[in-house]
Amino acid sequence: MQLTTPLAIDAQRLSKSFSSTDGEISLFKDLNLQIHKGESVAIIGPSGTGKSTLLSLLACLDTPTDGTVSLAGVDLNSMQQQQKAQWRSKNISFVFQSFHLLPELSALENTQLPLDIQGHADSEQQAKHWLEAVGLAPRISHFPAQLSGGEQQRVAIARAFVTAPSLLFADEPTGNLDTKTGDNIIELLFDFSAKTQATLILITHDVHLASRCDRMFNLLEGQLTEVIK
Amino acid sequence: MSPVWRLASRQIRSQWRRSDWLTLMLSLFMMTTLVTLLTTTSDRLYSSLTQQSAEIMGADLVLRSQQRIAEDKYQQALAAGLQATRVTQFISMAEGNENNVLSTVRAVSSPYPLLGVIKTEPPEHSGIPEKDTVWADKSLLSRLGLNLGDSLFLGYSEFKLSRILIDSPDRGTGFANFNPQIIMRSDQLEATGILAPGSRANFRLLVSGEQPQIIALQQQWKSTLVKGQRLINARDDRQLNNNSVSNASRYLKLSALLSLLLGAVAILLSLQRYSSDQRTRSALLLSLGMTPRQLLIIYSMQLVSGWLIAALLGTGIGLFLHQLIAVQMSEFIPHISDLSIASIITSPLLALAILFILGLPTLLPLGKISILQMLRKDSSVTGSRWHYLSCALLLLVAISLYMGSVLLALVITGLLLSLGWIAGFLAQHIIVALVKRLQGRIALTPLLKLRLRQQRHWHRLQAGVFSVLLAIMAVLFFVRNDLIEQWQGQIPKDSPNHFAINIQPWEKDRLQSWMSTQQLAAKLYPIVRGRIIAINQQSIGSALSKEQAQTHALHRELNLTWQQQLSDQNSVIAGTWNPDIAGVSIESRLSENLGLEVGDVLGLTIGGQLLEAPITSIRQVNWESFKPNFFLIYTPKLLEQYPLTYITSFNIPEQQRQKSTLLVRAFPTITLIDIDKIFKQAQSIIAKLADSATLVMLLTIISGMLMLLTILQQELAQRRYEGALLQTLGASERQTRQLDILEFCLLGITCGSIAAVVAELLLAIMSVRFFDLPVSAHPMLWWSLPLIATITFTGIGNLVRGKLTLADCYTLLKAS
Incomplete structure (x- = not known):
């Protein structure tokens, strides 16, 4: 990835701490991270080090105790809640470990839901296109309960890409899947990210998976260090 | 159709498969059914009563x-x-x-x-x-x-x-x-x-x-x-008071109040569970770009749709049940007035208000939920202060509506909340103390102690709510029994069904001997007519306040009598009855209205002559005894010189009806009054009222069970998780079930015992305050409530808990 491309995420001197009965607990302090547009970045680290918290700060879901985060040059934390939500829905997508599909909607309806919410007229065509791309064309009318775990995650990926996001956050996307299915899912994620020029931020504890990203960072004891492949 | 509406309609349809939504709807349905039935029936009884009263007066x-x-x-x-x-x-x-x-x-x-x-x-x-x-x-x-x-x-x-x-x-x-x-x-x-x-x-x-x-x-x-x-x-409350039908009407209103409270608690708890389960879903929708406003619209639509189905169905069923009762009532209340629109729409509107007042504070926070919810499993839901405040206010409004008094509503709400709080607190301590006693006797005690520590908040809530509700339900049951007993007590078997008046002194002996040949038992009471004109040597105008002077008995001639011993239907509550000391015994309500006490001197004019006598006793009179009753009973000799007639009452059995015709022929100047018809009507009223009260009772019990089910469902997930964990650690299915049953038994016994104390107290207060019944102990309460509570807790708890196989355990633990 060329370092001349604009920054998708620019986190400066990021700190997060919590107050507890034993005093202030600092999760991390003065973290700096720059991710370029179209880049894929993995954040690895053992459980409890704050990977998910870092993801929530980078996606502007949570506010840092200190420091700033800009997404594509925009400081979301200075925005009103409503504006922030709107910006996020147009530019960011998430893929979660536990799929989170709405049980009463079919695969197609689940996929077209974000476009429907945004009021797109061609939501159905778009959704069909992405379901076809993830290999679920014959199963578009099936409900989540009728799909396997891998298939559900594929619907979730189609749903994530249907809005053509510039940023995709994936939190342990293969955590609930077996290795083979997980590999297929990762394949799809990388493939689509590359095709759509989306920036992919992957949270995982699987080094093998992380190594497929352009860059890899290790979050350990509050420090973020880049792992040179 | 906009995507929000489309999603809402999908969600509305799919949520009917969820147990928490179903419980919420069932609670709403039961509440509306009961409140509709009780409000319409009570209103119809009341309006028929006033109409009937007007028609009797013409x-x-x-x-x-x-x-x-x-x-x-x-x-x-x-x-x-x-x-x-x-x-x-x-x-x-x-x-x-x-x-x-x-x-x-x-x-x-x-x-x-x-x-x-x-x-x-x-x-x-x-x-x-x-x-x-x-x-x-x-x-x-x-x-x-x-x-x-x-x-x-x-x-x-x-x-x-x-x-x-x-x-x-x-x-x-x-x-x-x-x-x-x-x-x-x-x-x-x-x-x-x-x-x-x-x-x-x-x-x-x-x-x-x-x-x-x-x-x-x-x-x-x-x-x-x-x-x-x-x-x-004719519509004056005093015309309608102390009447079986108005008592029944009041009983129905009280039952409606209980249904409302039961429903509100069940709805609140189901809503809490429902909204807690909706957190992830809301976070997902927000992450997909939905605005909090759109989210609120979806949930509001869901509430409205639920209300439309459950409340309207409830209203329909309530009205149907009401018609069944009304058809029964038509026999004794011939003028069935039309139902007012107000009494029909009260219940569904109240249900809508309850649903939104309780629902919005629970669902509003969903719009503010962080998408972080999707990353971290944070399921703790804390109710806001506004939430609890609104619930208390709602209780207050509901009770105010039914009682028609803000002060009374304040007192009852305060009483219920503090009773619930005390009961919950007390129950928790009693259960802990009971478990200490079980130490060493039951192998599961260590696990039980852990369970108690882990469930302590739920136990406090469950015990508080359940004890108070059980107590109120027991109160309704016993008040119903007391009322039926009171109603039936009004007509003792073989009580007189005929009155004979205008019996002249010279006919007395002939009549008595005629009656004894006919084997009719009757006691003759002398009657002298007189009017009260003075109290303590002062004219009533100056001795009494303007209000006291309005007392009806002062404005007409009273029937006076004398007796050696007071007849059974009189009980002296102040002073003593001594036939040898010249004086008069006065009926308690009249003495109260006139502010008279033992020792005051009553002056009456009888045939133009003044008779003064001191009050020597005050009596309570059973006016419903179907025997001659008197406001004033004199000691013998005081009245003997005045012109008098006699009155008597006696029972002529059904198969000897011809005796009444014989009597009238033999004594043409006597007025014979046949009250058998009034009797039969009264008996029929009592039977019908008892049937209606039983139906109301049964429906209220179903409501109560539903509420308990809701409470137990609240911590079901936690209970199943813990059971699963214990089973994977080596406990058997049987042991975890025994642990649950033991816990339910302890809860049941404790709640039942506390409820018995509370019910006995409430019964005493209500007997005096609302129904004018004598205070009595209810020993049945002391064993029945703990037993019922234990069976209910264990039964419903077991049902809700379901079977937990080892395979289920792994699935459960894996998903958590």
Whole structure:
């Protein structure tokens, strides 16, 4: 990835701490991270080090105790809640470990839901296109309960890409899947990210998976260090 | 269709498969069904009662007087846009076929009556008797041996008997209305020469029309009433009080209040569980770009749709059940008034209000939920202060609506909340103490102790809510039983079904011997008529306050008697009854109204002579005993020199009915009153009321069970998770089930015992405050409530818990 491309995420001197009965607990302090547009970045680290918290700060879901985060040059934390939500829905997508599909909607309806919410007229065509791309064309009318775990995650990926996001956050996307299915899912994620020029931020504890990203960072004891492949 | 609406409609359909939503809807349905049934039935009972009362009086407002009523009163009523008519009623001898019978004559003019209808044979629909004719009761015809078309003499006038009176409103009060009745035209009254100045008669001005004008006229006349005048509004609460039907109506309202509370608690808990389960879903929708407003619209639509189905269905079923009861009631309340729109829509609107007031504070936070919820499993839901405050306020509003008093509502809400809080706190401590006692006796005690620590918040809530609700349900059950017992107690078996009055002293011995040959047991009471005119040597005008002076008993002649020993239906509550010390015993309510105490001296005028006697005792009288009862009972000798008649009551068994005809033939001057009809009607009312009360009770119990189910479902997930964990650590399915059962048993016994204490207290308060019943202990409560609570807790708990196989455990733990 060329370092001349604009920054998708620019986190400066990021700190997060919590107050507890034993005093202030600092999760991390003065973290700096720059991710370029179209880049894929993995954040690895053992459980409890704050990977998910870092993801929530980078996606502007949570506010840092200190420091700033800009997404594509925009400081979301200075925005009103409503504006922030709107910006996020147009530019960011998430893929979660536990799929989170709405049980009463079919695969197609689940996929077209974000476009429907945004009021797109061609939501159905778009959704069909992405379901076809993830290999679920014959199963578009099936409900989540009728799909396997891998298939559900594929619907979730189609749903994530249907809005053509510039940023995709994936939190342990293969955590609930077996290795083979997980590999297929990762394949799809990388493939689509590359095709759509989306920036992919992957949270995982699987080094093998992380190594497929352009860059890899290790979050350990509050420090973020880049792992040179 | 917009995506929000589309998603909402999908969500609405799919959520019906969720147990938390189903419980919420079931609670809503039960609440609306019960509240609709109870509100409509109670309203219909009440309005039928007032209507019936008006029809018995023949008018909405009656001015009664012992003197002629001034013309201006009549004109005032007409000027107020009301209908008015005058009635003169007096007792006179009717003569025919060379026989005489003492009769009560009503002289009326058109229009008459203003409410209700006079039923005659042959039927007559156009008002009052034609000129030179009268209508008379069948008993008069049979006593005089007359037929329709024969002549009947009243005073100097001769009339033709044109109709037989079957039933008529405005019969008058007291024993006068038990004489055979005659209706004549008032324009022919003077010619009879019966009423001379000073003759005893009752003059009435009947008024009818719209309530606001009636009330205004009542207010206007109230201050102008003179001695011997009384104003009665048919819709006045006093007319309706202390009546089985009004008690039933009040019982229904109280049951409705309980249903409302049960429903509100169940709805609140189901909503909490529901909203807690909706957190992830809301976070997902927000992450997909939905705005909090759109989210709120979806959930509001879901609530409204749920309300439309559950509440409207509930209202429909409630109305259907009400119709079933109404059909039963139609036998004893013939005038089934139409249901008011207000009584039909109260329940569904109340349900909607409850759903939104309780629902919005639970669902609003979902719009603010962080998408972080998707990353971290943070399922703790904390209710806001506003939430709890709104719940308390809602309780207050609901109770205010039903009680019609804010102060009373405040007291009841405060009482219920503090009772719940204390009960919960107490239960938790009792359970811990009980478990300590089980230490070493039951192998599961260590696990049970852990369970208690982990469930302590739930136990406090469950025990608080359940103890109070169980107590209230027990109260409803026992009040129902007490009411039925009271109603049935009013008509003891073999109680007198006939009264005989106007028995002259010279007929007394002959009558007694005739009755003993007929094997009729009867006690004769002497009657002397007198009027209270002085208290402690002062005229009643100066001795009493203006309000006290209004007491009805002061404005008419009272029936006085003397007795050696007070009869059974009297119980002395102050002073003593000693027949050797000259004095008078006064009925307690009259003494209360006049502010009289033992030692005060009552002055009465009897036949123009003054009789003064000190009050030596105050008595409570069972007025419903169907025996002769008296406001004043004198010691013997004081009354003996006055002119007197006798009264008696006795029971003629069904198969010996002919004895009443024999009696009337043998003693033509005696007035015989057959109260068997009144009896049968009363018995039928009681049976029907008891049936209705049982139905209400059953429905309330179902509601209570549903509420318990909701409470137990609240921590079901936690319970199953813990069970699964224990089983994977080596405990057997049987052991985890035993642990649950042990916990439920402890909860049941404790809640039941606390509920028994609370119920006994509430019963005592309510007996005195609402139903005018004597306070009594209910030993059945002490064993039945703990037993019922234990069975219910264990049964429903087991049902909710379900079976937990080892395979289930792994799935459960993996998903957590």
